[in-house]
Amino acid sequence: MRSPAGSLRASDIGRTVTVSGWVQRRRDHGGIAFIDVRDASGVIQVVADPAEHEEVTDLKMEYCISVTGVIRARPEGTENPDLPTGGVEMGVEELAVLSSADTLPFMIDDRVEIDERTRLRYRYLDLRRPRMGANLRARSRATAAIRRTLDEQGFLEVETPTLVNSTPEGARDMLVPSRLRKGEFYALPQSPQLFKQLLMVAGVERYFQIARCYRDEDFRADRQLEFTQLDLEGSFWDRDDVLDTIESVLVAVTKELRGIDVTRPFPRLTWQESMERFGTDKPDLRFGAEIIELSDLFGESGFGVFRDTLAGGGTIRGINVGQQEWSRSRADSLTERAKELGAKGLVWMIVEEDESLRSPVAKFLDDKELTGIRDALDAKPGDVLLIAADRWKLAVEVLGTLRNDLLRPSAHQDLAFLWVIDFPLFEEEEDGTITFSHHPFTSPASLDDMRDNPTGAISKAYDAVLNGVELGSGSVRIHDPDVQRQVFDILGIEPATAERRFGWFLEALRYGTPPHAGFAFGIDRLVMVLQGETSIREVIPFPKTQSGVDPMTGAPTWVEETQLEELGVTLTESALARRELPDDPGE
């Protein structure tokens, strides 16, 4: 019978126990070997005399061993109060090497910096590190807490297929050739959206699933080809039913991983308010520096840029980013950043000790304007003020981005959950075409508004945000096939195309579909924030690199031509040409 190494205490003194685990550390003092043996539960110090136990001589880091011996008190003065087992040590009666270890590519130690590629190449060793082990356990506890919470509320967990047909949700589908129907393809699901709506049609009423989803987007900082989401839907539900349920889940997971009780209900901001105050639809509420409208100050300004902006229908907004180290080059780089974001420029001002404002544009502004800025932005000596003059969306977005750049905490010590509600139903592209903001199955807040002024219409969509990270989004769905057709129409999807792509779904809506609403949030991101990590790769057991490669297994790989032929496909000339090239060592 094996004892967990980390469970041994003073109460075990005198017991003979067997511990199996890994050699974490080994020191030799006065001819005696002190071996820290680690298993999943913790670490115990084993004390052995190599003269008595020859096997000890060869023990190296990360050997997997089994030790039987008596637990005894550590000699006075050698206790380790930092270790739960630090009051005891273990003698050796028998010691067996279960498995030896080659020299490690890196130390199993959180304090050692290792480049990510090496970590992924040896992920099985990386996961032995305490921080990564804690992340694995946290993720398991998070999903258990989610299931427990939803189980108590009568939700059914239902598995939806992962070999589906293409859906129109923006990102590219990953495809799977069919062998039995050569030339045809399955798609991997971007989400179980239509299937969960069908479960509502089927009368399930309360559905959830922790679902693997796939998006073949170009890898941005923190995307994976496959990711995991909590997917949830309820019938006879309106928005607040969803928000209430999702809050209960987020609170339960936070309690499980952080041990704290988050206050409910979460704050709610309309999309409009979120943009006005924070310049983003995923505001980080852990700090202030809200965006303030300054337009009223400059109707008659002597500063041409401000005056012209207002005359052209634009707006002037400012934020106070507080005390900042300041220099000419800092000012230049912020202006550069604003321009990258599409702004024509950026006005900065420093509040001097005497409360006067130092700024390249100060000379164009009169005292009333300068006082107005100071008052509106609650400026104190040493504060840095940033002002953008542009069309509304660009102005608030630029300031919102700079707000995050300058003030957002890098760690996730505090937690600020919120809801953003009342998203626009549609977005207008530069070329005037209309596209959906959320997805085409989202219910409009008002049918009349949608018909009269599509691009001004509000939807019944909502997002959950934590510390400036979008956890997920949901909406009340369209349950009336006529409304669904009208939406397709506004989106410029021809009736014949809608029929071909969604005919089966539109038909399903015709058999007594209940009103329904739902949500999906990314488990990876939630666990990331709660574990205080800044990349989802830290909480995914076996992630891929930015280019979609697994440095451990080498996936993806070239396959035999004959295997492809069986599937009705063959490589294009450009793919074949790539095959001839030496493998890119950077990947």
Next chain:
Amino acid sequence: MRSPAGSLRASDIGRTVTVSGWVQRRRDHGGIAFIDVRDASGVIQVVADPAEHEEVTDLKMEYCISVTGVIRARPEGTENPDLPTGGVEMGVEELAVLSSADTLPFMIDDRVEIDERTRLRYRYLDLRRPRMGANLRARSRATAAIRRTLDEQGFLEVETPTLVNSTPEGARDMLVPSRLRKGEFYALPQSPQLFKQLLMVAGVERYFQIARCYRDEDFRADRQLEFTQLDLEGSFWDRDDVLDTIESVLVAVTKELRGIDVTRPFPRLTWQESMERFGTDKPDLRFGAEIIELSDLFGESGFGVFRDTLAGGGTIRGINVGQQEWSRSRADSLTERAKELGAKGLVWMIVEEDESLRSPVAKFLDDKELTGIRDALDAKPGDVLLIAADRWKLAVEVLGTLRNDLLRPSAHQDLAFLWVIDFPLFEEEEDGTITFSHHPFTSPASLDDMRDNPTGAISKAYDAVLNGVELGSGSVRIHDPDVQRQVFDILGIEPATAERRFGWFLEALRYGTPPHAGFAFGIDRLVMVLQGETSIREVIPFPKTQSGVDPMTGAPTWVEETQLEELGVTLTESALARRELPDDPGE
């Protein structure tokens, strides 16, 4: 506030409630409409006067409605004791149609027989039927019970990737072209086998996952391209640790779905014993008719077939299949079946009232032989005896198959769990090549035996069987890279090939790999048997047909050439030719 329809009782009399659900049935008596409204919780009878509530007039089957009204006692004599809500009915104050329904393709009624293709085409309606709804709920409860059981035992649920590289587990991989590395492919996992072993290397110690897996096999009676398994692995484990854990899971699920306590430990048969007694490695223990060796009776037989079989190293075995309707054509069809299975023929005997044996071969056998058969097979008047004379494996397999054909109950009223242990390590193909029985990562029972006589060697593999259905299998794994190499060697995998395909895995084994063992069982099959279904499609929410088609969504489908080009692939000529053909209406 909505009340669950099925929850309403006499204690609710006088309360005004709102119920939302579907019109399940509607009868009109004396100008009054009696409407059964169904939701996920059950059914309530709503009584409405169409003269007062005009909307009632139009209500048709499966309209989705919302009703507010007072609960009252049913008039004496009209109570329905078969219905939990049968003592009460609901009056109408307000009635709203939430969603109308077209004429249904079939009735929402378990008693109606519908062909499976139509059911799958309208799965969202099929799932409204009580039996299918019960199956959905049962599956959800089964996975919840699995997780609860393993959670209590300290297992971590860990997600492994589903975009992996090809594995060598026999069945064909499903492939996913990579867009970022054109020409290369991911595979969908046949199981998380190597990843779960890596988690053991990583020190997880107790892992489980309810994992989606993929096998592109030709669809046999009851296969799907994707299926779900409980995948489990433990470190420092031997076989009995696995069997103990899996038994605890199977007992918990059975308790949850059937309400009965299965006796533990489950019976264990060695593979050899299972084959000898039942002619299969997945015996159905719900009935007897075990296979009996009769060879000793016929060493000197006057019946040439028996004598020659024994002389050629074969065996003679019989079973008593009890009372059977018997006719010449029945005898012929059984003989035909035996021949299909590879036997040269089949001997049948009927026990007459006077205990004499009627059989085409009786005349070749002497009294001692006939008495010997009767005694060995415990024959009583009216029994049918079947005898096979062939090489051992064929003889027992033929009788095992006929045993099932003739005696296996079609329903799953009783439950007979068992373990089959000590499987052969390897199998010898007809051409003399050696292949693995379980998978190439299975530990041999003895290294010496493996080296000395590979095809006779026993492995540490085991199967769980329920009512003749193989639920799943597992093994103690190889944790020593040298042993793993020896196995590859016996399997005829060249060192260079092993290195190319598994080098990364062999390397992982070199860093202190703990001894480990595990198991995987199919959730679909377990729930199928426990729900008394005979096809896994009845317990999969959205299954595909035998040809891998979803008749509802039409998946798989043809996709745009440009979309394929982005992925570095193009259709073969034969696939293109298929595209020109009219779609096969049979699919």
